[in-house]
Amino acid sequence: MVDHAPHRGAGRQGLTRETPAGDGETIAAVATAPGRGGIGIVRVSGPRVPAIVEAVLGGPIAPRRAALRAFRDARGEPIDSGLALFFPAPRSFTGEDVLELHGHGGPVVLDLLLARVLELGARTARPGEFSERAFLNGRLDLAQAEAVADLIDAASPAAARAATRSLQGAFSQEVEACAEVLTELRVYVEAALDFPDEEIDFLADPEITRRMQALEADLGALSGRAREGVRLREGLCVVLCGAPNVGKSTLLNRLSREEVAITSDQPGTTRDVLRADLSIAGVAVRLVDTAGLRDSPDPVEREGVRRAREAIAAADVVIWLLDPAAPNPPETPPVGAGARLIRVWNKADLGAPPPAWRAPGDLCLSARTGRGVAALEAAIRDAAGEAPGEGVFLARRRHLDALRRARQAVARARHALEAGPELSAEELRLAQQALGEITGEVTTEALLGRIFSSFCIGK
Ligand SMILES: Nc1nc2c(ncn2[C@@H]2O[C@H](COP(=O)(O)OP(=O)(O)OP(=O)(O)O)[C@@H](O)[C@H]2O)c(=O)[nH]1
Ligand SMILES: [Mg+2]
Incomplete structure (x- = not known):
């Protein structure tokens, strides 16, 4: 039954x-x-x-x-x-x-x-x-318990508000609403298992396909809002990169308003990846300073450059710092797919870049004096996307993963309908199990x- x-x-x-x-x-x-x-x-x-x-x-x-x-x-x-x-x-x-x-x-x-x-x-x-x-x-429930920890760890006012929303059960309620639709679908499909003679009539009903499609859309929309929540929780990953000595570490210190990194006029000062967690215009940001990109015979610096490339590949936003006094026009940075690139000419207090080198959207600033830094902060803020709306709840990667698996299982259940109810019923069961992992209905020690x-x- x-x-x-x-x-x-x-x-x-x-x-x-x-x-x-x-x-x-x-x-x-x-x-x-x-x-x-x-x-x-x-x-x-x-x-x-x-x-x-x-x-x-x-x-x-x-x-x-x-x-x-x-x-x-x-x-x-x-x-x-x-x-x-x-x-x-x-x-x-x-x-x-x-x-x-x-x-x-x-x-x-x-x-x-x-x-x-x-x-x-x-x-x-x-x-x-x-x-x-x-x-x-x-x-x-489990998502609410996680929100307790996330509220305590919230790095920005928006993250704190979103955590409170999750703690009050907003996220869990939406997950449970999807789980309820799944239960109804399962009742329907499993009834076809119990009455094989009428199976064809049951499953040929276009209404059931339509409801599965609607559920897939709902799960997709829920994932989108949860993804925004994950970013609120973890912070936008912003990586500073460029040639040695362009002023990356000086800019890190300027943006974080702290002497986080050592700076000097020696190229190759920064050799490791440095991180600072801060809030820029209400957005939680993990700012990453990297070693200047160049070929070096020094194995320590080479390792630094390798780590810099790794950080760049994982970034949400890459700030490509340029020196107006450089002898050659800038190359293209090794940015990963999906990352936003912001080109920034530093040391504006010393001069402007040759007009031919400038591209639309380039920013000019001085990390040393602070001039133009506000425009960069605004650009980072914009890169974070829309101001987090009222509907965002704080979520974790584990939630995203469960929502994705639930959605895929519903899609497979829909395609399997034609072949009969068995496979479809099993996929719907898996979908419901995935949703249960979010709220903790199904879990392991x-x-x-x-x-x-x-x-x-x-x-
Ligand atoms: N005049 C001027 N000098 C700057 C500016 N920003 C940085 N500098 C100077 O440029 C030199 C290099 O700065 P860093 O911040 O260490 O440069 P970096 O890009 O981190 O260099 P590496 O770590 O070696 O890759 C230092 O002497 C800074 O004081 C600026 O806006 N104007
Ligand atoms: Mg540096």
Whole structure:
């Protein structure tokens, strides 16, 4: 018979949302960033929380209300005092009993407080373990849990907004809407398996082909928006390249407003690939400085040039820096397919390039004085494409891959219809499985380990 929700409870495919979370252990971590601050938070989750509340706070506290208390050690001496918050299961971030102790934000006092909680039977949390439990207890789906980490890591305001949208479930809802259409299609195609006599009538219905095509289009549109989200997350890769001594490193320092790279009047100063993550006009950019391109007998410099070419091939935007005083007209840079090329004449404070060498769209600037740099920033901003619209959600490469596989499987299911329902049904099942990987309906322990281990501790 038709399995209406094959991705649920499919134990042999790995973990599912119904798998109980954790190991029954209580976990604890300092949830605020390391270092000194006004407030520091120790977060605890698991079955021992009520006992820890009793022991540390001297008695129970009301759920979901801030309580001002002394935090006491084993002898009853206060370690610190501050606000305590108790969230009983299941209405908590992790879905378990959760305690937050908001004390003073010093590393020593927080360590003492954490040690006290560990002494009472908690163990230190692994990176991302709170979010992992939230996922396993069905408080967040996998795409939302990933958005928690992406919001924390967001490198630009647009990326933060997009992460919030994903966290609120905008991306998951669209994925689930596609999954629902798939379920309906599967019911239809698998019904043809169960009633072979009427198979022809079932599958000849043009409506079913039309709905598959519509689903392919929807998956394509969703991929487009997710791809923009991936770029928001990872940043636009902008590579500075050109001959030695044209001022690439000086421009890197100028754009990042920091002395990131060594500059000198010696050609061949930069030998390695240098990266700086910055935000240019609201766009997250990974700016890459490279070794000047030339043939060199020096093996270290040759390796630098090889790495420079590799970086250029992987760039979204290539800034090809030129020297107006060079003896020869510029050659064509080794730019990869699909990359935007921006030609820039540097050292404008020393002179302009010969008119014959200039091409339409060339920019002139001085990395040393900063003149003309704003126009380059605007060009980089334009290269990032449209300002990220309201519909963008932060996504990861793994999501793009799953959407692509789902779309291909639906297309194969459509082509297979003519040959009968068997193959088509199988392809639709694969498509649904791919979508389930995004939200975590279908997943494996290895994938979860990979995702959550990249989170910070205490999240
Ligand atoms: N006058 C002037 N000098 C500049 C400008 N930009 C860079 N320079 C100088 O040009 C020299 C080379 O600059 P770098 O930034 O080290 O050049 P590079 O392209 O990184 O060189 P390599 O790392 O050797 O490939 C330095 O002496 C800089 O001060 C500019 O806009 N005007
Ligand atoms: Mg350099």
